[in-house]
Amino acid sequence: MLRLEGVTKSFGDKRAVDQVSLVVPTGQLVGVIGRSGAGKSTLLRMINRLGDPSHGRILFGDTDITALKGRALRQWRARCAMIFQQFNLAGRLDVLNNVMMGRLSRVGTTRALLKLWSEDDRAIALSALDQFDMAGLAAQRADTLSGGQQQRVAIARAMVQEPDIILADEPIASLDPRNTKIVMDSLLRINKHFGITVVCNLHSLDTARAYCDRLVGMAQGKVVFDGAPQTLTDDIARDLYGLDAGEVMDTAGTALPLPVQEGRPSLAVA
Amino acid sequence: MIRQTDVDRAGLKERYPETFRTPVLAHAVYLTIVTAGAGLVVYALWRFGFSPAKFLDGLGKLGTVLTLMVPPDPGSQLWKYVAALGETLSIAFLGTLGAAILALPASMLAAKNVVANRFVHFASRRFLDSIRGIDTLIWALIWINVVGLGPFAGILAIMTSDFGSFGKLFSEAIEASDRKPVDGVTSAGGSDLHGFRFGVLPQVLPILLSQVLYYFESNTRSATIIGIVGAGGIGLYLANEIAQAEWQSVAFLILMILATVAAIDWISAKIRFAVIGRRGVVA
Amino acid sequence: MLGLVLVLVFSVLSAWIGEVDPAKFWNGLPRFVSYFHDILPQLRLASLGADLEEWFWNLDGWLGLLFDTLLVAYVGTLFGAIAAFVLCFLASANLTRSATLRFASRRLLEFCRTVPEIVFALMFVYAFGFGAMPGVLAIAIHTAGALGKQFSEVVENVDMHPVDGLTATGATYVETIRFGVVPQILSNFMSYSLLRFEINVRGATVLGFVGAGGIGKELISSIRQFYYADVSAILLIIIATVFLIDWLTERLRHRLLSLDGAEQ
Numbered sequence: 044m045l046r047l048e049g050v051t052k053s054f055g056d057k058r059a060v061d062q063v064s065l066v067v068p069t070g071q072l073v074g075v076i077g078r079s080g081a082g083k084s085t086l087l088r089m090i091n092r093l094g095d096p097s098h099g100r101i102l103f104g105d106t107d108i109t110a111l112k113g114r115a116l117r118q119w120r121a122r123c124a125m126i127f128q129q130f131n132l133a134g135r136l137d138v139l140n141n142v143m144m145g146r147l148s149r150v151g152t153t154r155a156l157l158k159l160w161s162e163d164d165r166a167i168a169l170s171a172l173d174q175f176d177m178a179g180l181a182a183q184r185a186d187t188l189s190g191g192q193q194q195r196v197a198i199a200r201a202m203v204q205e206p207d208i209i210l211a212d213e214p215i216a217s218l219d220p221r222n223t224k225i226v227m228d229s230l231l232r233i234n235k236h237f238g239i240t241v242v243c244n245l246h247s248l249d250t251a252r253a254y255c256d257r258l259v260g261m262a263q264g265k266v267v268f269d270g271a272p273q274t275l276t277d278d279i280a281r282d283l284y285g286l287d288a289g290e291v292m293d294t295a296g297t298a299l300p301l302p303v304q305e306g307r308p309s310l311a312v313a
Numbered sequence: 314m315i316r317q318t319d320v321d322r323a324g325l326k327e328r329y330p331e332t333f334r335t336p337v338l339a340h341a342v343y344l345t346i347v348t349a350g351a352g353l354v355v356y357a358l359w360r361f362g363f364s365p366a367k368f369l370d371g372l373g374k375l376g377t378v379l380t381l382m383v384p385p386d387p388g389s390q391l392w393k394y395v396a397a398l399g400e401t402l403s404i405a406f407l408g409t410l411g412a413a414i415l416a417l418p419a420s421m422l423a424a425k426n427v428v429a430n431r432f433v434h435f436a437s438r439r440f441l442d443s444i445r446g447i448d449t450l451i452w453a454l455i456w457i458n459v460v461g462l463g464p465f466a467g468i469l470a471i472m473t474s475d476f477g478s479f480g481k482l483f484s485e486a487i488e489a490s491d492r493k494p495v496d497g498v499t500s501a502g503g504s505d506l507h508g509f510r511f512g513v514l515p516q517v518l519p520i521l522l523s524q525v526l527y528y529f530e531s532n533t534r535s536a537t538i539i540g541i542v543g544a545g546g547i548g549l550y551l552a553n554e555i556a557q558a559e560w561q562s563v564a565f566l567i568l569m570i571l572a573t574v575a576a577i578d579w580i581s582a583k584i585r586f587a588v589i590g591r592r593g594v595v596a
Numbered sequence: 597m598l599g600l601v602l603v604l605v606f607s608v609l610s611a612w613i614g615e616v617d618p619a620k621f622w623n624g625l626p627r628f629v630s631y632f633h634d635i636l637p638q639l640r641l642a643s644l645g646a647d648l649e650e651w652f653w654n655l656d657g658w659l660g661l662l663f664d665t666l667l668v669a670y671v672g673t674l675f676g677a678i679a680a681f682v683l684c685f686l687a688s689a690n691l692t693r694s695a696t697l698r699f700a701s702r703r704l705l706e707f708c709r710t711v712p713e714i715v716f717a718l719m720f721v722y723a724f725g726f727g728a729m730p731g732v733l734a735i736a737i738h739t740a741g742a743l744g745k746q747f748s749e750v751v752e753n754v755d756m757h758p759v760d761g762l763t764a765t766g767a768t769y770v771e772t773i774r775f776g777v778v779p780q781i782l783s784n785f786m787s788y789s790l791l792r793f794e795i796n797v798r799g800a801t802v803l804g805f806v807g808a809g810g811i812g813k814e815l816i817s818s819i820r821q822f823y824y825a826d827v828s829a830i831l832l833i834i835i836a837t838v839f840l841i842d843w844l845t846e847r848l849r850h851r852l853l854s855l856d857g858a859e860q
Binding site: 353354357358360361362363367368370371372378399402403404406407440443446447448451454456458460461464465473487488520538541553561567571575 | 603606607609611612620623624625627628631664668670671674680686707710711712714715719722723724726727728729732765798799801802805806808809815816819820831835836838839842
């Protein structure tokens with residue numbers, strides 16, 4: 044269970060995240076929605092501790108995430124995989140090595156620095172890639188791939204971390220509709236099949252409604268809505284998005300999820 | 314999630330054998346290069362008679378020297394030092410300026426788009442390279458034979474060695490210039506010289522100026538040491554004080570040099586900024 | 597216009613301080629020309645082989661010393677580049693959050709590159725005795741300063757997305773740099789180091805002037821003792837070596853740039 048208690052992040056006078064308190068039970072797929080600049084990204088980065096909160100605490104189970112340092116902090120980050128809008132791959136490394144980055148916390152430093160990956164780790168990385176039909180591209184440099192392919196590599200990297208929670212920061216904002224669907228479907232699959240908590244920042248309201256168990260709306264750093272997708276009325280949405288409302292609620296071309304069934308063959312790891 | 318037990322290793326290995334193969338050849342090449350590089354270092358150290366005991370001994374001495382340097386103190390020589398520093402700056406300034414003025418015509422000879430003759434181009438390039446290949450200190454020694462000890466030899470030395478560098482840099486800048494303005498001038502009835510003066514020069518002048526300023530900075534450093542061989546400036550005092558183990562004076566001189574170089578860098582960065590805006594120097 | 601006046605004023609002032617004496621120059625100029633005439637030996641077509649042999653009578657000895665000079669430059673550049681590699685990350689604003697650490701490493705680099713290497717060489721000769729080791733150390737320290745600055749400028753311009761991505765997986769600082777930064781900068785670093793090696797070869801030829809090893813000692817003594825033919829012979833082999841090194845490093849750098857991005 045992830046628990047945020049009065050989390051605040053200030054940059055100078057401005058409060059990017061303002062007194063956010065949330066409880067996310069294990070296994071939930073939470074969509075964080077709101078306009079750009081509402082503090083969604085800052086919030087997610089603080090959970091991974093890419094940024095430190097100015098005030099408040101973040102707890103995972105009984106662990107105070109905000110107090111972690113050094114090795115314990117790195118172990119937390121390994122348990123808390125992150126997916127980014129710009130994929131954040133090492134463009135000049137090949138795809139396999141990029142996925143291997145998710146195994147770093149389990150590989151000895153010397154072996155890692157020399158890229159001496161064990162056969163087991165190679166197999167794990169390949170199997171993750173294989174689920175996205177990307178195993179054949181293992182030897183390609185990451186920056187030669189399309190955006191959609193890069194995001195799939197990034198998700199494979201997150202999967203081999205064997206995380207307890209996945210944070211996705213606008214994972215589909217740079218993608219076309221087809222890749223949007225692939226990425227959202229795989230997040231949903233990870234969530235439903237393995238029961239891993241997913242917290243996902245989304246700009247598009249319709250995607251959020253279609254995929255998430257619960258929506259958290261943010262505006263000017265504060266949580267202004269928290270509830271099931273069906274309780275988010277158009278009026279509230281208009282308040283959340285203001286003038287952008289028309290754009291994010293355009294239903295045309297929005298990806299709809301696959302019906303999820305436990306144990307479907309295509310969901311299982313090969 | 315992907316757990317070790319779930320992974321069908323054999324199947325993956327069969328389908329993607331290349332991913333499991335260790336790139337033996339690449340590793341071997343890499344290892345050979347590293348071993349050769351490290352081997353050469355070991356050989357060099359052996360050749361130079363390196364011994365850890367001697368090295369540690371030297372470090373100990375160096376430590377003593379450092380403690381003897383505090384506090385830096387010019388003794389009674391402060392004004393001599395200041396005068397010598399002035400001499401150093403003069404050497405750098407006149408040397409750079411003279412080299413720039415002399416190098417401009419020479420660089421035209423070495424620029425393909427000004428002098429089309431391949432032989433002239435090749436010969437002038439190699440000539441400039443030869444001058445550049447000889448260090449400023451060597452030039453200083455040669456000029457001392459001609460004009461005697463003193464700062465004048467230093468000025469000439471910096472002028473000579475920078476003549477080679479500027480000649481090369483200027484000719485590259487001229488070659489990179491845009492052809493069209495020249496055509497404009499010559500088509501209006503101007504001579505080739507007019508074409509250069511009004512077509513090329515306005516384009517390249519800011520670049521040349523920034524290069525000259527950059528070399529002025531680096532020449533300030535060179536001019537501090539040129540006195541070591543007797544060609545004027547603060548280097549003479551520096552060499553003497555080190556030879557006589559006057560470490561407080563040495564420390565003071567080094568601080569003076571650091572302060573001067575920092576001041577010159579700052580001023581020249583300001584001028585460069587004013588001349589060409591925030592653009593990198595083509596070094 | 598003001599600029600031109602300033603340049604003129606400074607020129608006159610500098611000429612006065614710098615004891616510029618056109619008469620001395622003018623009287624000396626024939627000597628400069630005749631100096632080059634003097635240092636060139638007489639080569640007769642009839643006895644060309646013997647003349648050349650006499651000119652380069654000590655070729656083996658000189659080549660040995662020149663080899664020392666090259667080794668000084670090589671080892672000095674390598675050690676300096678390694679030090680610069682370690683320090684450049686500490687001096688980069690995007691990878692080192694501690695302002696104190698950054699400030700300290702930047703000042704250290706600045707000190708190393710501002711003090712001329714021959715000054716370091718003079719002091720090291722005092723501490724370690726005559727020989728090539730002081731030369732190696734002097735070049736290494738100066739190189740660390742010069743390359744450290746260039747390296748950190750490269751590092752400050754890297755794409756930070758991979759760094760974030762790696763940090764978020766729980767990678768250590770060293771692993772983040774190894775996989776997030778090094779692949780982006782390696783070819784640039786190699787190219788700068790090769791350029792610096794070129795510069796250091798030139799610099800190492802004069803370190804012998806102060807007793808820090810290599811060909812310089814032989815050169816300064818033949819200049820000072822007016823062994824004319826030796827001066828020209830040594831200068832010629834220095835120039836030839838510098839040409840060769842320049843040519844080789846330039847080819848290597850072109851190879852590197854065309855390979856740009858080949859990871860390792």
